[in-house]
Structures are given as structure tokens and as C-alpha cells.
Amino acid sequence: MQSSAFTALRARRQRGMARVGLIIVVVAAVLIAWGLYSRHRAAGKLEEATDAQIAQPVQVVKPQAAGGDLDLLLPGNVQALAEAPIYARTDGYLKRWRVDIGTQVKAGQELAEIDAPELDQQLRAAQADLASVEANEKIAQVTADRWRDLRESDSVSKQEADEKIAAAAASSASLNASRAEVQRLKELTGYKKIVAPFDGVITARSTDLGRLIGAGSGGGELFRIADMRSLRLYVNVPQQYAAVMKAGLNAEVRFPDRPTTPVTASVARTSGALDAGSRTLLAELKVDNADGLLLPGAYAEVRFKIPAQAGGTALLLPSNTLLFNGSGLRVATVGSDQKVVMKSVRLGRDLGTQIEVTDGVTADDQVVIAPSDSMTDGIQVRVVQPDAKADAKPDAARPAEAKS
Known part of the structure; x- marks a missing residue:
């Protein structure tokens, strides 16, 4: 009896030790598994942190529909509407000026007057010459008429009569020339008064009393007149x-x-x-x-x-999203895997701070703002939000937008 009881007690002890050993093995296995899991998770976090630090930070924008009219x-x-410099048409000295800058004038209104004594003397001399030529022309005509009568009665030769008639014609031509010269000098004398060519405002006066005036543009501008009604x-x-x-x-x-x-x-x-x-x-x-x-x-x-383009398919992007290199005009977009996808685009109208894109992107694309020249397909990036502090700056502190 005692021997069988002892055997049963020892069997119970062995089973208890086996159970304890099993528990120890299970606990050790759990601890080892937990350690391996913790190490793997830490390594994963470290890798994610490293990738996040290596990935280039970028800001993105989505294309906006170019609906409605666009501002240019x-x-x-x-x-x-009309503006003209006023020059003198005759030589002389400025006798007086009647208008100054800002004066409203009417067409034909006198602006200034030129004193031209030499021109006056030339006119008087021409008038005197005209009187002499008129007298000579009358004598020549009378002589020609007489020689015509004599020629009809064969009292003079034809040669002599033709000479007198030709002399009368020459005198008539000289008379016409003298009259034209007198008329020319009279018109020049009329230019001593400078008048406004049209209704307007005097915007400049470049002369004064006693100034020597030369005819034409070489003599200098006297006034400038502008019609500002339109x-x-x-x-x-x-x-x-x-x-x-x-x-x-x-x-x-x-x-x-x-x-x-x-x-x-x-x-x-x-x-x-x-x-x-x-x-x-x-x-x-x-x-x-x-x-x-x-x-x-x-x-x-x-x-x-x-007006916006027909069909309304155009999208608007900031001008600083465009990247031009050997592959042409492109934009950088960010995919769902946070990797760059380069897309070729076709442009419409340039609106200054914005550009119209007619092909190459969709309204759901995330387009990188100010991409670097080295950006290519497949580059890992991380999308960041604009600096809130920078956005909080007052408008007065921000640089003015460029205008077209």
C-alpha cells in the first residue's frame, strides 16, 4: 500500500513539473514572439520615418474649371484725339503771344503774332514791280494791236508784226508772274498771325516776346495743341x-x-x-x-x-506649376502612392498669375506647385500644407501679384 501511494505521489509531481515546464516554454515563446514583433514594428517605423525624411516635401493644387468670362x-x-505742334510759316520776331498753357482755343483763333519787317518790304517791292509790269504790258498790248492793223494793210512785214505780238505775250506772262509773286508774299504776310488749326487746349508754349522765329520745323515749336474731347x-x-x-x-x-x-x-x-x-x-x-x-x-x-473657350473643357493652373525642359512643357502630379507622375500639357491663354490648360490634366489631379528642374517620374514625395504663419500675414506684407 505504501509503495503504490508513493508511486502515485511521484507521478503527480512529475506531471506538475511537466506542466510548469510547458508553461515556462509557452511564456518564453510568447516573450520571444513579442520581442520579434516589437523589433519588426520599430524597424518599420524607422523605415517610414527615414522615407518621410528622404521624400521631397511638395505643395499641390488641383486644377480649377475655367468657367465664365476671364479677366485680361x-x-x-x-x-x-488730335494733337499737333504749331510752327511758324515765316521768319521774324515774336511780337506778341495771346494764349498760354491750359487755354481753351477755337479753330482760327489767334495764338501769336510775328513782326516780319523784311517780309513787309518784300511785299511792297513786289507790288511796285507789279505796277511797272502792268504798265509795260499795256504798252506792249497797244503796240501789238497797232502792228496787227498795219500788217493787214501790208504796211509792215510779217516778221516785224510777229515780234511785236510775241513781245506783248511775254509782257502778259511777266504780269502773271508778278501777280503770283505779290499773292505769295501776301499769303506769307498772313502767316504773321499764328492761328489754331482746330478746337483744343494749348498744352505747351515754347516761345516768348522778342524771340527770333524761323519758318518751318527748323525754327522750333511755338505751341502744342491737343483736342481732348475724346x-x-x-x-x-x-x-x-x-x-x-x-x-x-x-x-x-x-x-x-x-x-x-x-x-x-x-x-x-x-x-x-x-x-x-x-x-x-x-x-x-x-x-x-x-x-x-x-x-x-x-x-x-x-x-x-x-469669353471662355467653347465647351468649357479648359482648366486653370497657377503659372508656377509649369516645367519646361527637353521633354517639352509638362506638370508634375502626385499619385495615390505619393510618387511623381509627369504629364505633358497643352496651353490655352496666359492670364498672368494663372494659365489655361486645354489638355493633359484632369480636375482630380494633384499638381505640384513650383516643381524643381530635377523632378522626374517615380520620385517619392510627401504632400505638405502651406505654412499657416505665412498665410496669416496681412495683405500689405505680401508681394503684389504680377499683371498681364
Whole structure:
């Protein structure tokens, strides 16, 4: 009995030790597995962190639909409807001037008077010569008539009669020449009074009393007159918008000295040809200036409303998303795997800070802003958000946007 009891006790002890050993083995296996898992997870996190540090940070933007009319902002130069320099037509000294800058004048109104004593003397001498030629012409005509009568009665030879008749004709021609010379000098004398060629405003006076005046442009400009009731506004339009610049197209015009008061102008005509140097079309707009508040020579900002392309398929991207290299014009997009996919694009109109893309991207693409020249397909990137602090800067601290 005692022997069988001892055997049973020892068997129980062996089973308990086996169970403890099994537990120890299981615990050890769990600890080893947990250690391996923790090490693998740490290695994975380290790899992710390393990849995140190596991946190039980029900011992205999605293309926007170019629906509705687009704004085209261009610089313009203002000129008067008519502007002309005033020169003298005769030599002399300025006797008096009657208008100054800013004076409103009418066509034919006297602006100044020139004292030309030499011209007056030439006119008197020509008139005296005319009187002498008239007297000689009368004598020659009377003599010719008498010799015609004598020739009819064969009292003189035909040769002598022809000579007297020819002398009378020569005297008549001399009379006409003398009369033309007197008329020429009278007209020059009339130019001693300088008058306005059209209604306008005197914008410059470049002479004064006693100044020696020379005839023509070599004598210097005396006055400058401008008709400012209507103004011409000239704009150089880029080639891609030349097709829409038709007569009657309206534009909003703003002037630096009147920034809150826009003026409406309309296209009157275009040059009909592109400038070979700038590839631009010269367009002329008419601006009403009946109140006289606008000034010729001013700079203006002209804003056109350009109709969107038919079909509305064009998309808008910031201009700094474009990348031009040996493969052509492309943009860099970011795929779902955070890798770069380069796409070739076709451009429409250049809107200054934005560009119109007609083919190559979709509205769902994430397009990289300001891609580096070395960016190629397959590069790992990470998308980051714009710096909130930079976005929080006041508008006054931001650089002004470039205008077309």
C-alpha cells in the first residue's frame, strides 16, 4: 500500500513539473514572439520615418474649371484725339503771344503774332514791280494791236508784226508772274498771325516776346495743341487674344489718379497685324472725355472680359506649376502612392498669375506647385500644407501679384 501511494505521489509531481515546464516554454515563446514583433514594428517605423525624411516635401493644387468670362488686364497709353505742334510759316520776331498753357482755343483763333519787317518790304517791292509790269504790258498790248492793223494793210512785214505780238505775250506772262509773286508774299504776310488749326487746349508754349522765329520745323515749336474731347487708348494685346479683339468689345479702364472711378471704353479698331518683335496686336480704344477730367499721356490699366473657350473643357493652373525642359512643357502630379507622375500639357491663354490648360490634366489631379528642374517620374514625395504663419500675414506684407 505504501509503495503504490508513493508511486502515485511521484507521478503527480512529475506531471506538475511537466506542466510548469510547458508553461515556462509557452511564456518564453510568447516573450520571444513579442520581442520579434516589437523589433519588426520599430524597424518599420524607422523605415517610414527615414522615407518621410528622404521624400521631397511638395505643395499641390488641383486644377480649377475655367468657367465664365476671364479677366485680361493690360497696360495702356492715352493720347489725345488730335494733337499737333504749331510752327511758324515765316521768319521774324515774336511780337506778341495771346494764349498760354491750359487755354481753351477755337479753330482760327489767334495764338501769336510775328513782326516780319523784311517780309513787309518784300511785299511792297513786289507790288511796285507789279505796277511797272502792268504798265509795260499795256504798252506792249497797244503796240501789238497797232502792228496787227498795219500788217493787214501790208504796211509792215510779217516778221516785224510777229515780234511785236510775241513781245506783248511775254509782257502778259511777266504780269502773271508778278501777280503770283505779290499773292505769295501776301499769303506769307498772313502767316504773321499764328492761328489754331482746330478746337483744343494749348498744352505747351515754347516761345516768348522778342524771340527770333524761323519758318518751318527748323525754327522750333511755338505751341502744342491737343483736342481732348475724346481720347485714344492704345493697348498691345498678346497674340493669343488677337482673335477676340473686335470693334465694339468693351473694357474697363482705371487711371492711377482716379483709382475708384473706372471708365468704360470700347475697341474702335486694331492694326490688323502683329508686331514682329513683341508678337502683339495694337488695339485702339475710344474714351469719352467730354468733362475734360482725363489727361493725354496718362498710363491706364485696361481690363477686358474675355469669353471662355467653347465647351468649357479648359482648366486653370497657377503659372508656377509649369516645367519646361527637353521633354517639352509638362506638370508634375502626385499619385495615390505619393510618387511623381509627369504629364505633358497643352496651353490655352496666359492670364498672368494663372494659365489655361486645354489638355493633359484632369480636375482630380494633384499638381505640384513650383516643381524643381530635377523632378522626374517615380520620385517619392510627401504632400505638405502651406505654412499657416505665412498665410496669416496681412495683405500689405505680401508681394503684389504680377499683371498681364
